[in-house]
Amino acid sequence: MKLKKKTVMLATFTVGTLLLATTALADIASKSGYDELKDALKVTAQQSSETFDSFTLDYSLALKDNGKTLTSNNETSKFDRLKGASEGSSSGVSLMGEKYSSQTYSDKMTMIRVSDGDPTYYVTEFTKEREDRSFTNPFKEDRADDLEKIADAIVGSLKDHVIVTENPDGSKGLAGSLSELQIPSLVNAVASFQLKQEFNGIQTQMPHLTKDVFVKEVKGTAKVNKEGVMESILGSAVLSGKDEQGTAHDISIEVLVTMKDINSTTVTKPDLTGKKVVRNIAQYYSKSEISNPEKFVGKFKNDILIEKDGKFVKVGQRFIDITHMENKLVEGRYYEEYKPGFEEYATSTRDIEFSAQFEKDQRGNANFEYTTESGGKGQGNLYIDDFHGKVNFNLNNRNQSPRGGMMFDSNFTPDLD
Amino acid sequence: MAVFQAALINEIEKLYKKKKVLVAVLLSLAVIVIGQLAIVGVRSGLGLRGAGSLEFPMLVLSVFVNTVLPLFTALVAIDSFSGEFTQHTMRITLTRPVSRFKIFCAKITAIMLFILGALLLLLVFSVLAGLIFNTNSATLDSFSRTIFSYIVSLFPMLVLALGIVLLANIFKSGITVFFVSIIIFLTFKVLGLIFSQYSSILLTTQLDWYNLFLVNSFPFAKIVRQFLIMLGSGMMLFTTGFYLYDKKEF
Numbered sequence: 001m002k003l004k005k006k007t008v009m010l011a012t013f014t015v016g017t018l019l020l021a022t023t024a025l026a027d028i029a030s031k032s033g034y035d036e037l038k039d040a041l042k043v044t045a046q047q048s049s050e051t052f053d054s055f056t057l058d059y060s061l062a063l064k065d066n067g068k069t070l071t072s073n074n075e076t077s078k079f080d081r082l083k084g085a086s087e088g089s090s091s092g093v094s095l096m097g098e099k100y101s102s103q104t105y106s107d108k109m110t111m112i113r114v115s116d117g118d119p120t121y122y123v124t125e126f127t128k129e130r131e132d133r134s135f136t137n138p139f140k141e142d143r144a145d146d147l148e149k150i151a152d153a154i155v156g157s158l159k160d161h162v163i164v165t166e167n168p169d170g171s172k173g174l175a176g177s178l179s180e181l182q183i184p185s186l187v188n189a190v191a192s193f194q195l196k197q198e199f200n201g202i203q204t205q206m207p208h209l210t211k212d213v214f215v216k217e218v219k220g221t222a223k224v225n226k227e228g229v230m231e232s233i234l235g236s237a238v239l240s241g242k243d244e245q246g247t248a249h250d251i252s253i254e255v256l257v258t259m260k261d262i263n264s265t266t267v268t269k270p271d272l273t274g275k276k277v278v279r280n281i282a283q284y285y286s287k288s289e290i291s292n293p294e295k296f297v298g299k300f301k302n303d304i305l306i307e308k309d310g311k312f313v314k315v316g317q318r319f320i321d322i323t324h325m326e327n328k329l330v331e332g333r334y335y336e337e338y339k340p341g342f343e344e345y346a347t348s349t350r351d352i353e354f355s356a357q358f359e360k361d362q363r364g365n366a367n368f369e370y371t372t373e374s375g376g377k378g379q380g381n382l383y384i385d386d387f388h389g390k391v392n393f394n395l396n397n398r399n400q401s402p403r404g405g406m407m408f409d410s411n412f413t414p415d416l417d
Numbered sequence: 418m419a420v421f422q423a424a425l426i427n428e429i430e431k432l433y434k435k436k437k438v439l440v441a442v443l444l445s446l447a448v449i450v451i452g453q454l455a456i457v458g459v460r461s462g463l464g465l466r467g468a469g470s471l472e473f474p475m476l477v478l479s480v481f482v483n484t485v486l487p488l489f490t491a492l493v494a495i496d497s498f499s500g501e502f503t504q505h506t507m508r509i510t511l512t513r514p515v516s517r518f519k520i521f522c523a524k525i526t527a528i529m530l531f532i533l534g535a536l537l538l539l540l541v542f543s544v545l546a547g548l549i550f551n552t553n554s555a556t557l558d559s560f561s562r563t564i565f566s567y568i569v570s571l572f573p574m575l576v577l578a579l580g581i582v583l584l585a586n587i588f589k590s591g592i593t594v595f596f597v598s599i600i601i602f603l604t605f606k607v608l609g610l611i612f613s614q615y616s617s618i619l620l621t622t623q624l625d626w627y628n629l630f631l632v633n634s635f636p637f638a639k640i641v642r643q644f645l646i647m648l649g650s651g652m653m654l655f656t657t658g659f660y661l662y663d664k665k666e667f
Contacts, residue, residue, distance in 0.1 A: 009656050016652030023645040024618040030642070035614075152613040157628040160636045181559045182631045185468050185476040192465050214466040241466070 033162025034155060036224075037174050038148075042139050043228040044259065049137040054080045054265040058258045061092075065207055065251050071095045080267040084108045084130075087267045095206065105270055111282075112270055120276045127281060158182075170226030177219040188215050195239050199251070207249045209241035216240040216250065232258040290364055290386050293325045300391045300412035304336065304345075306405050315342040320393055320412050330366055330382060331355045334393065345406060352395075356382050370395075389414060421519045427510075428497070428527035435496060438531065441489040445539050448485055452477050453546050471559045473547035474540065475566065475631075481539055482570050482624045486532070487577055491598050493531050494581040497524050498662075499591035508667050521659050525582065532574045540567040566627035573623040576647050579654035580620070586661035623647055 031039075048055055059075045073092035080086065084107060091101035102115035111124040138144065162176040180188065192213045199206045215237065222233040236254040243249060290296075300320040305312045316338035324331040336350040356368035364384035371377055383392035391412045432438060456473065459465050468476050501507040510520060544563070580601075584594045602621060609616035616622045626643050629636055 009660055012652055013656040016649045016656065018649070019645055020649030020653065023642050023649065027617050027639075027642045027646065028615055030638070032639075149611075149613070153610050156613070156616075157622075157625050160629055160639050161632050161634075163634045177633060179559075179633075181472055181475065181562065182628075182633075184479065185472055188472075189459060189465055193463055196464065210464045212460070212466040213464055241464075 032159045033164045033174060033176065034159035036164050036172065037162055037222065040172075040174070040222065040224045040228060040230045044230040045137045045139050047227075047229055048079070048259070049081075049140075053082050053263050054078070054261070054267070055259055055263070056261045056265045058256075058260070060256050062254045063251070064254075065249055069093070070206065070251075078261075078265045078267045080265065083267065085267045085269075103270070105267075107267075107269070110269075112272075114270070120278055121270065121272055123272070123277055123279045124282050125279060154187075158184075172224040174222040174224065175220070177217065179217055180214060183215055183218065191215050192239060192241075196241070199239075207243050207247075207251065209239075209249060209251075210244055211242040211246075213239065213241035229262070230259065232256065290327070290384060293327060293330075293384075296325045296330075296384060296386075296391070297322050299415035300393075301415045302409045302412050304338075305407040306345075307407075315339055315345055315406065318408070318412070319415070320391055322391075325384075328358055329355070330358070330384070334395070354380060354382070356380075420515050421523060424513070424515050424519050424523035425526055428523045429530065432493065432497070432527050432531060435493075437489065437492050437496065441485070441493075441531075441535060442538065444485050444489070445481065445535060446542060448481055449477055449539070449542050449546050452480065452543075453550055456551065468547070468551060470547040470551045471544075471563055473551050474543040474563050477539060477543040478567060478570065478627065479625070482574070482627075483621075486535060486570075486574060487602060487624070489535070490528065490532055490574055490578050491581050491595060494528050494578050495585050495591045495594050497528060498582060498585035499589070499594055502585075502589065502665075502667070503591065505667070511667060517663050518659065521662050525579070525655075528578045528582075529571070529575055532578065533571055536567050536570055536574075540564065562631055565630050569630060570624070570627050572644070572647055573620060573626060576620055576623070576651045576654065579651055579658060583654050583658040583661070586658055586665065617643065618646055620647075620650065 055078075057075075057077045057079070059077070060073065062072045063070045071093055073090065075088065075090040077086060077088040085105075086107075087103075087105050089101070089103045091099070093099055100116065102113065104114075105112040108129045109126050111126075113122045114120065139148075158178065161178055161182065162174055165173045165175070167173065183191075192215050195215075196209055196213045200208050217238045218235075219237070220233065220235040223231045225231050234254070234256045236252060238250055238252045240248070240250050298321075300322070301317050303314050304316045304318055306315050307313070316336055318334070318336050320332055320334050322330060322332040332354060334352050334354060336346065338346050352370045352372055354368045354370050356366035358364070358366045364386060366382045366384075367379065368382065369377065369379050378396045380393070380395045382394075385392060392410050393412055394410050452473070456468050456476075501510065511517070515523075540563075581594065581598050584597055585591070588594050588597065605619045605621040609619050609622045623643060623646070626640075626647075629640050629643065
């Protein structure tokens, strides 16, 4: 009897262990629909940024209030990875009810833009080949792994809501839907609060939901072809609530993205013959040195003002005369000239010579020391603003403490007269 | 069978006489009241609906199975074993002409009945509160899913109880068992967050397995797998627990 009890116990324990081990392994090995969805997204991003020569992406979005369209947007983007070129067109209706449409084209050397409202082609030409940034893989970003883990944790028990159907040709269909009962209350509350704030922050055209706001439903379907690339994904969500007057609103948002013409998309540059074209050369403002610095050699000026009898009166002018400028160095003279009758405003620092070195990696920024006519020493700062074509010039913060009610402006504009 | 019945009635009587059960009932009702107040606050303060009449019981369940219920299951299980070991009342129980196996089973069944009772009580009150205080969103389908969710929550909770019983037979002091259980519980929770792809084999994740019954498509394979994992771990915990209990000298 004793032996029998032990045997039964041992057997039960073994069966339990086996049961646990095998199902646990099976459970880990089995892919949930959510995992399939993630894999498809990864494969698609990887293939389109590294393997496909060209493809077309269609993106459309519609926002509806009780079935009435509030705003819609359609975008078609064509990518040619070999040429590093892309072409895009976008059209839709804005929240204000205005229709719009525009086209863009971009390759390594040019960027062209045109819109319906203004038939002028704006062409930006680049002097150097640009890096190809037509399509980058978002899963290769630094934080992608961490974000994926966070997303997994948030999705948690909702993973099993994605259903996979396999078609005989090897393609797959993914579908999922969540009703209000299935969305965890906390997630629902946070999401609806966020959406409510977002909608109420913008235009009056949006219904302002104030009461009983909740996410009613979230749905999605996706098609994955036999190579594992996602060909289309359709998502929709319904936010329900009441406005101030107590009218019920169901605001729905639908997004459809399709990928097509893989390796058979052609990107064509728009034909500009006979069109109104505005050309400009791209400036590389992000570089640390100013391109062709010689253009800054010359005089810059601004007015010295005082306030008298409730009006501004010009008492004189300040000048900067840049005599020499190169990538590292700027030299010149600063002086003030007063109009007849206002000579009493002139002070001892009114005429100085300066020679300033540009600070390393600080575009257009230079500090200098100076000696006045009377032998006093001081420090100053100069900033060449080639974006606006101006020079910013300061002496010992003198601009902040006006002498005798004089107003100094530290911005100098070119004296081109 | 009559012997087992007598032992079970004995165990239930002991459980029933303890203040802990009353505290558990009061706390369960407190969860409902606090939850309902929070919903009302969210609704008037932020303009959100918070929860509809049937989302409310689900909200209560999601909080309850992860906090109050495991805590009181642990207390009841510890009381039933460690409590009797330290108070030496176990000897009195064992002097009866009942085999140790039957006593062990009776104790487990009593704990199971406690869990079931707590779940049913919570179900009734949260559904009532949900219907009275919240905008109606109930359909027959969602109502039956709600009831089902409450009932299936019994299984993972029973496995949890078996785990605690095992611990109670390893450690002598009830307080040690209590703290070790809490530490293991929290560790599992954290592990489930970090290794979310393996989380389905952890007991703490299975506490939320009622969510599977809410899925529209009814993921049968997944439910079976989860059930078998719970069954397997339950069998292991039960036999090990009983083995230790059987060997114990009083």
